[in-house]
Amino acid sequence: MGRGKVLAVLFGIILAICVSGSAASEQHMTAHFFYVGQAEAVLLQGPDFTVLVDAGDVDRYDVVPLLQRAGVEQIDVVIITHPHADHMGQLKDVLAAIPVKEVWMSGYEHPTPVFEDALDAILASDAGYYEPHAGEVIQMGSLTLEILNPAELTDDVHESCLAVRAAFGDFAVLLTGDIEAVTERQILARGHNLQAQILQLGHHGSRTSTDGAFLDAVNPDAAIYSAAICSPYGHPHIEVVERILRQGITLYGTDAYGTITVESDGSNYWITTEREPELYGGAFGQIEINRAPYEQLIKIAQIGKKLAGEILRLRPFSSLDDLLRVRGIGRATLERIKTQGIAFVGE
Numbered sequence: 001m002g003r004g005k006v007l008a009v010l011f012g013i014i015l016a017i018c019v020s021g022s023a024a025s026e027q028h029m030t031a032h033f034f035y036v037g038q039a040e041a042v043l044l045q046g047p048d049f050t051v052l053v054d055a056g057d058v059d060r061y062d063v064v065p066l067l068q069r070a071g072v073e074q075i076d077v078v079i080i081t082h083p084h085a086d087h088m089g090q091l092k093d094v095l096a097a098i099p100v101k102e103v104w105m106s107g108y109e110h111p112t113p114v115f116e117d118a119l120d121a122i123l124a125s126d127a128g129y130y131e132p133h134a135g136e137v138i139q140m141g142s143l144t145l146e147i148l149n150p151a152e153l154t155d156d157v158h159e160s161c162l163a164v165r166a167a168f169g170d171f172a173v174l175l176t177g178d179i180e181a182v183t184e185r186q187i188l189a190r191g192h193n194l195q196a197q198i199l200q201l202g203h204h205g206s207r208t209s210t211d212g213a214f215l216d217a218v219n220p221d222a223a224i225y226s227a228a229i230c231s232p233y234g235h236p237h238i239e240v241v242e243r244i245l246r247q248g249i250t251l252y253g254t255d256a257y258g259t260i261t262v263e264s265d266g267s268n269y270w271i272t273t274e275r276e277p278e279l280y281g282g283a284f285g286q287i288e289i290n291r292a293p294y295e296q297l298i299k300i301a302q303i304g305k306k307l308a309g310e311i312l313r314l315r316p317f318s319s320l321d322d323l324l325r326v327r328g329i330g331r332a333t334l335e336r337i338k339t340q341g342i343a344f345v346g347e
Contacts, residue, residue, distance in 0.1 A: 029143065029168035031198065031262040034066050035254040035274065035293055038228035038235070039086040042175060042200065043070055044166055048141025053079045053164070053175050058089030058114050061305040062294050064097045065313035066259070075100045076140060078127075081177025082161040083110035083118070092121035100127040106150055107131040108160040132162070134190060143168055148187050148194070149179060158203070159183050165196060169266020172196035174218055178203040184214035194218045197269060198262055201225040201244075205236025205253070212243060222250040222262075222271060229255045229295060258293060288346045289323070290316045301340040302333045319345050 032043040039057035043066075044050070052075050056063040067075075078100055080088045094100065103122050109115075122129055134151040137144060149163040161177040174196040179187075180203060187194070194217045202209030205225035223244050227235035236253060244251050252260050258274025275291050287296045289311060297308040310326045311317075320338060322345075323329050329337075337343050 027265055029171065029264050029266070031166075031173050031264075032066075032070060033200070033224050033226060033252075033254060033260040033262075034063070035258045036060065036062055036066075036226070037294060038204070038231055038233070039089065040081070040177070040204075040226045041066070041090075043067065043072070044143065044173070045070065045072070046141065046143055046168060049143045050075050051077050051079065051140070051143070051145075051166070052094065054081055054087040054177070055094050056086075056090040058085040060294060061090065061093065061309045062312055063090040064093050065309035067094070067098060069313045072098060074098065077102045077104055079104045079162060079164060079175075080106075080118075081163070081175070082106060082157050083108060083112070083115045084157065084178070085112070085114045087177065088118050089114055091118045095121045095125045095127060100125065102128040102130055104130050104132055104162065106153065106160050106162045108150075108153055108157055110157060134187075134192075146192065148174075148190075148192050149183055151186070151190065158208075163187065165192070165194065168264060171264040171266055171269055173198040173200070173262070174220070175200045176202040176209070178209075180206075180208040181211040181214070184209065184211045188213060188217055197221045197264075199223045199249075201236065201240065203235075204231070204233070205240050206233070207237040207239045210240050210243065215243065215247065215249075220249055222252060224252045224260055225254070227253055227255045229293060231255065258291075286342050286344050289320075289343055290345060300343045301336045302329075303337070317345055 029046040034041045036056040037060060040054040041056045041063050042053040050072055055078065075098055078094060080091060132147045134147055134149050136147040144167040146165040148165060150160045153160045158178045158180050161179045163177060163179050164175045166173045166175060174194060196218055197220060199218050199220035201223050204227045225236045241251065254260060256277040261272045263270050287300060294308055297303055297311055307326060307328050314325055317323060320343060323334055
């Protein structure tokens with residue numbers, strides 16, 4: 001890529017990955033599939049690694065607060081699967097707020113303001129830059145990252161998407177970005193080990209992805225998709241949902257469950273969710289601030305993108321008055337919130 005090649009020259013090939021601080025326990029890996037609307041952001045934490053895969057949507061400000069809430073002080077690698085605004089939108093915010101050692105991208109050029117801003121942010125940071133290719137196996141402490149795609153770039157952004165199998169002991173998560181069926185078949189033909197207990201559904205659960213043969217090869221116990229509540233694209237598509245359920249695979253979506261957290265000791269694993277489906281709202285359009293997703297929080301009086309992100313980071317709150325802990329919410333703002341009458345704190 002144009003400026004990417006400049007980055008590669010500046011920073012050289014992949015740097016040695018050093019151990020960074022993590023909120024994960026000494027013996028466990030944790031994968032957070034954050035609820036970030038119609039976008040993607042997945043955090044992998046372990047005793048000697050912190051990896052962020054994709055960085056949310058440009059029209060929101062929630063990735064940094066979610067990372068801070070997870071205790072992230074430094075990131076070893078940010079992997080951007082492809083340069084669409086719903087996958088790299090908040091990369092510049094992450095780079096500005098948290099030390100990042102490296103950024104990985106596929107090398108696909110996408111001449112948009114979001115892409116250009118991201119490249120500028122990488123250049124202005126201390127992060128290294130790398131473009132991995134299919135077949136590379138990169139050890140990051142106790143985490144093994146096998147690059148599944150791309151083998152080479154094409155003129156299609158989704159075909160050029162980075163896809164990664166992340167393994168911790170005998171436990172694995174397959175992260176697919178927006179790859180579609182044609183790319184899934186190419187990955188199968190290359191003979192990669194695709195088996196994983198957790199599969200991130202390609203393209204937000206779109207019918208373009210998760211081909212039957214690919215699903216058989218992965219053979220997951222659970223599948224997770226990331227989509228907005230009432231997704232404007234209808235994600236996940238019913239064909240994919242039916243295919244998943246027919247095979248006895250447990251299905252989770254961030255639209256229904258909020259942030260989905262998977263923890264593993266390298267053998268067994270446990271899944272917890274931020275909420276049960278539809279528990280985030282109240283009667284007559286009320287908004288429960290300890291459970292409401294980002295889209296609901298910004299409907300509260302005086303709460304814009306950044307304050308919504310701070311609420312996500314600092315909750316739970318014991319009462320509406322407890323919102324005064326949020327920097328930017330003073331007594332005048334709190335009174336407007338109370339007067340509006342839709343925000344509440346549940347039992």
